[in-house]
Amino acid sequence: MxxxxxxxxxxxxxxxxxxxxxxxxxxxxLIYGVLHIINxxxxxxxxxxxxxxxxxNTRFGLDPYVCLLIVPPAxxxxxxxxxxxxxxxxxxxxxxxxxLVTLGLSIVIENLALFFFKSDTRIIDTPYSFxxxxxxxxxxxxxxxxxxxxxFVTAGLLWALMSFTDLGRAIRALAKERxxxxxxxINADHVYAMSFGLGIACLGVAxxxxxxxxxxxxxxxxxFVLIAFTIVVLGGMGxxxxxxxxxxxxxxxxxxxxxxxxxxxxxxxxxxxxxxxxIFRPTGLLGHKV
Amino acid sequence: xxxxxxxxxxxxxxxGAVEVLRGVDLDIASGEIVALLGSNGVGKTxxxxxxxxxxxxxxxxxxxxxxxxxxLSPRAIIDMGLIHVPEGRHIFPNxxxxxxxxxxxxxxxxANRAKNMEHVVSVFPRLSERFDQKAGTLSGGxxxxxxxxxxxxxxxxxxxxxEPSIGLSPLLVEEMFELITTLNxxxxxILLVEQNVLQSMEIANRAFVMExxxxxxxxxxxxxxxxxxxxxxxxxxx
Numbered sequence: 001m002x003x004x005x006x007x008x009x010x011x012x013x014x015x016x017x018x019x020x021x022x023x024x025x026x027x028x029x030l031i032y033g034v035l036h037i038i039n040x041x042x043x044x045x046x047x048x049x050x051x052x053x054x055x056x057n058t059r060f061g062l063d064p065y066v067c068l069l070i071v072p073p074a075x076x077x078x079x080x081x082x083x084x085x086x087x088x089x090x091x092x093x094x095x096x097x098x099x100l101v102t103l104g105l106s107i108v109i110e111n112l113a114l115f116f117f118k119s120d121t122r123i124i125d126t127p128y129s130f131x132x133x134x135x136x137x138x139x140x141x142x143x144x145x146x147x148x149x150x151x152f153v154t155a156g157l158l159w160a161l162m163s164f165t166d167l168g169r170a171i172r173a174l175a176k177e178r179x180x181x182x183x184x185x186i187n188a189d190h191v192y193a194m195s196f197g198l199g200i201a202c203l204g205v206a207x208x209x210x211x212x213x214x215x216x217x218x219x220x221x222x223x224f225v226l227i228a229f230t231i232v233v234l235g236g237m238g239x240x241x242x243x244x245x246x247x248x249x250x251x252x253x254x255x256x257x258x259x260x261x262x263x264x265x266x267x268x269x270x271x272x273x274x275x276x277x278x279i280f281r282p283t284g285l286l287g288h289k290v
Numbered sequence: 291x292x293x294x295x296x297x298x299x300x301x302x303x304x305x306g307a308v309e310v311l312r313g314v315d316l317d318i319a320s321g322e323i324v325a326l327l328g329s330n331g332v333g334k335t336x337x338x339x340x341x342x343x344x345x346x347x348x349x350x351x352x353x354x355x356x357x358x359x360x361x362l363s364p365r366a367i368i369d370m371g372l373i374h375v376p377e378g379r380h381i382f383p384n385x386x387x388x389x390x391x392x393x394x395x396x397x398x399x400x401a402n403r404a405k406n407m408e409h410v411v412s413v414f415p416r417l418s419e420r421f422d423q424k425a426g427t428l429s430g431g432x433x434x435x436x437x438x439x440x441x442x443x444x445x446x447x448x449x450x451x452x453e454p455s456i457g458l459s460p461l462l463v464e465e466m467f468e469l470i471t472t473l474n475x476x477x478x479x480i481l482l483v484e485q486n487v488l489q490s491m492e493i494a495n496r497a498f499v500m501e502x503x504x505x506x507x508x509x510x511x512x513x514x515x516x517x518x519x520x521x522x523x524x525x526x527x528x
Binding site (some may be wrong): 116177180183 | 440
């Protein structure tokens with residue numbers, strides 16, 4: 001049994017990674033909760049966000065955290081345009097069509113990325129990439145601490161938007177009652193696209209927070225999106241708090257099973273827990289009964 | 291007749307290839323309660339859905355406040371003050387009562403949101419006891435009050451109430467019709483779409499009876515009460 005000096009850093013590492021998983025899952029669960037579609041293009045769009053941060057940093061010398069002012073709004077606009085221009089239009093209101101459209105989008109985006117950016121794995125260099133912070137005796141890389149804080153701030157902002165603004169109320173109203181929403185004058189196409197845009201903006205934030213301690217390649221999104229799907233199902237489809245808790249939980253499980261089973265088997269723990277949870281709580285940890 | 295608020299002439303419409311409305315003529319003057327009566331499936335709900343732009347109109351004209359609205363979007367129609375409280379309520383079950391009312395003024399009446407909410411609560415005091423409760427947990431009668439309250443938040447000039455008595459106990463139906471009279475007393479013009487013929491005629495100034503997608507009878511409530519045709523088909527008299 002490894003002692004606390006090894007377990008604590010591992011848990012902290014898992015929590016910081018988990019916060020970013022949560023952010024990716026938050027976007028996914030928002031889109032699922034409102035549009036009732038599974039966005040298969042989520043990973044590919046995260047990858048685009050990471051490249052945006054990468055090029056803003058290497059070409060224009062912008063700090064990844066300064067990119068928070070540029071990349072999330074740009075990703076929001078991209079998400080809005082994708083939903084309004086392609087996904088909503090090509091879907092014709094049928095879930096299976098929408099599923100295939102987002103899957104197709106992800107294939108197109110990833111292959112365009114391969115063509116333009118090549119398959120090289122790239123990293124950026126920041127002055128704080130190797131700085132560490134000491135937390136209860138463990139050393140945690142600075143970018144991971146920022147990522148943890150940033151993910152929670154973003155989740156908080158999203159929660160406030162959903163709770164206290166007319167847009168948030170309209171998004172929640174539309175998720176359950178489309179006819180009622182139309183009758184109070186909510187433009188469903190617009191609000192659907194806003195929801196999709198917000199979900200994709202979360203990926204923009206995740207990209208800015210992630211790159212200082214991670215890498216980018218055309219396939220980088222795939223690993224994230226599989227874990228994000230797991231988190232969304234685990235937390236309860238469409239549940240915000242579920243996605244947050246699920247993200248942190250999965251991050252810690254991954255880190256601890258990596259510690260005990262070896263790095264290459266780390267993800268086994270995630271899916272083992274996933275299966276166990278679904279056996280006992282088919283609607284996820286915080287999901288509502290259908 | 292005093293000034294006409296809504297005038298429908300030769301209205302046709304339906305779903306897919308099925309024509310439901312085959313030329314409907316109807317008019318409502320400011321300040322009236324007009325009842326649109328008829329049994330299930332004659333096209334009453336289709337008519338109110340076309341009025342608010344939910345279902346597209348195939349032919350004929352709808353004039354509201356003197357302007358043709360049959361080609362307008364639901365949003366543009368709401369902006370003009372024609373508000374539809376649908377059959378089946380369609381409130382937002384996952385939102386609180388307060389949020390449901392707030393969304394009632396999503397487009398129209400936003401500036402007076404707080405004032406209008408006070409007014410709604412004064413008309414439906416029961417809603418204030420449930421203010422922070424999820425609307426899906428309300429009883430059927432409370433949900434109907436919420437649906438009407440949500441409609442009132444948009445400062446309607448014409449309020450379409452589609453089957454407000456459906457699924458309510460006789461006592462609650464009585465209460466609901468009294469409330470509708472109260473709202474009308476405050477100056478609100480109401481189109482009451484109902485199957486409940488007798489009670490609707492008691493509170494309505496005039497009524498239109500619909501059969502098979504067209505108006506077959508119309509007149510003041512008093513005239514219609516004496517109409518042998520209506521007595522035979524709807525009131526089970528004679």
